[in-house]
Amino acid sequence: MEQLLENLIEECQQYVEKGEVASYIPELAKVDKNQLGICVISTTGKVYRAGDYLNSFTIQSVVKTIILLQALIDNGEEFVKERIGVEATGKPFDAINMRAGNLESQHLNPMVNMGAIAMCSLIKGRSEEEKFEKLLNLTRKLACNDSIEVNQDVYLSEKRTGNKNRALAYLLKSYGLIDGDVDAVLDTYFKACSISINCEDLACIGYCFASHGKPPRSDERIFESQYATYVNAILTTCGMYDGSGEFAINVGIPAKSGVGGGIMGVVPTRMGIGIFSPGLDDKGNSYAGIRVLERLSREMFLSIF
Structure with a gap:
């Protein structure tokens, strides 16, 4: 898995310059676009990382x-x-x-x-x-x-x-x-x-929604299972702004993006995903981040559809 993630980061590095940072928030306008990282946490609790996964960014709309x-x-x-x-x-x-x-x-x-x-x-x-x-x-x-x-x-x-x-x-x-x-x-x-996080934090949050309320390597339930169903359904239809329909076709998982460049992915019963790349497309979603998710979804058959 880690080798796959490293390959995807290398393959999608070409896209980091194509997006634009969120210039309407002055502090976000200062962020270096040349960043791309990913973290995946599987249902076994195993953590896989690649790229700039430790770099901090603000959670924004996630x-x-x-x-x-x-x-x-x-x-x-x-x-x-x-x-x-x-x-x-x-x-x-x-x-x-x-x-x-x-x-x-x-x-x-x-x-x-x-x-x-x-x-x-x-x-x-x-x-x-x-x-x-x-x-x-x-x-x-x-x-x-x-x-x-x-x-x-x-x-x-x-x-x-x-x-x-x-x-x-x-x-x-x-x-x-x-x-x-x-x-x-x-x-x-x-x-x-303005809460500051990294890819691993984001993947862990996504994992909790994927596991219907349980964090990795724990039997504790943070929230009721029905709330995960509610949130995941809304993420599937609305989570990627007005690009949610295209994302559903090309990636096919519940996800939420933010103008800080983060994307949280939820693969129910399988994994949580955290991605960061601050260059945004015209919808406000991470340009390179979506390209990574498209390839990861194809490689691992992640689409829920």
Whole structure:
């Protein structure tokens, strides 16, 4: 397996320059594009790595899976589904999905910015600090890494420049789709997107969703099996932004990307995958990362379809 991963990294190195880093977040604009790494954790708990798998990057939109999971843990499936829709929008991740001049809960989904911001307000806690700590601790638990922290430079950069997300959040508030103080909810969201991880952390998180709640080499169940089913289904239809349909055909697994260059892959009952390469395509997905996943899926017959 490790030799296969090394071959894939070498083969796909040609693609790292083809994407563009997320320049609208100033700190992400500074990132070197010439990085490509992968980690795979199998159901036996064996870890396979290649390339720049130890390089740190911010989780960005991949954290939407964890925000959704925390909302499910705190409120249950029916409540969350009532508040946040599950249908793909077919629009960019930061778009406003109004229909006939109206905005309703079913116009959102958890994998776009509006849905994720609304979900942050569903996390239970006595303060926004407590809510974020719950989210951070869940991330650490899923990644089997207690040292995970927020990248403060990226967080402050997002907070300074996140005016479109502010506009989305206040629009949500005006339609009664956010509970609590808008700025406090946004602060939780900005911090969550700025959590710093590496490929192995990402693969471990993916493994937990692949094994329906159990981390590698453990019988402990972090969350209920039904929540993995819920999250994985949404990742299959919405996880790769408005490139999810093409990704389903070419790769065929539940996955979530982020503009930091990370992709978390979930192969139910088989493995978790973490990939990093910061150059993005026009959908906001890692250009080289997708090429690696396409080849890995073909080589190992990973598609669930």
